[in-house]
Amino acid sequence: MDEVDILFDREAVTRKVKELGQIINADYQGRDLLVVGILKGAFIFMADLVREIDLPLQLDFMDVSSYGDSTVSSGEVRIIKDLEYSIKDKDVLIVEDIVDTGLTLKYIKEILHRRGPGSIRICCLLDKPSRRKADIFPEYVGYSIPDRFVVGYGLDYAEQYRHYPAVCELKPSVYQK
Incomplete structure (x- = not known):
């Protein structure tokens, strides 16, 4: 792990995911929840988070891309996998690994809003507000971080490092070649 520094x-x-789960439990008490994970980055966070949510819930996934093998979002969003379930009148919780520019999440939220959900909220493990280019403000945030390129716990660089159990800063020497 010489290429990374643990943040x-x-x-x-684990503590932060438990804390987020407790808040979500309180906010959605008595409601049915549809948790939508944004693949691939959010899958580990989402798996741990839903185990902390003690409410009736369904799971679904979307796979979207705006990065490719780059460290900078292209701004062009492609839906690779759409939802399998209707979200009409449902309380939707979008689970994302990181909110950076917010452009991808804004696009996803606009698409889902047109499908008539009861509500849409966003839960992210990491938030980089200094990079925001869209009016997206996650309701549930694990950590707010500075503008650093991070990997681990589902986050990747060129499909590598997702399996690391911690959130780490990737050293620039790895991606500035």
Whole structure:
């Protein structure tokens, strides 16, 4: 792991996910929840998060791309996998690994809003507000971080590092070649 510096170790991430789960439990008490994970990055966070949610819920996934193998979003969003279930009148919680520019999430939220959900909220593990280019403000945020390129706990660089159990900063020497 010479290419990375640990920002949040496994224990810190576990504590934060538990905390988010408790808040979501309180906010959605008595309601049926549809949790929508944004693939691939959010899958580990989402798996841990839903185990902390003690409510009736359904799971679904979307796979969208705006990065490719780059460290910078292209701004062009492609839907690779759409939802399998109707969200009409449902309370939807979008689970994302990181909110950066917000452009991809804004696009997803606009698409889902047109499908008539009861509500849409966003839960992200990491938020980079300094990079925001869209009016997107997640309701549930694990950590707010500065403008650093992070990997691990589902986040990747060129499909690598997702399996690391911690959130780590990727050293520039890896991606500035």
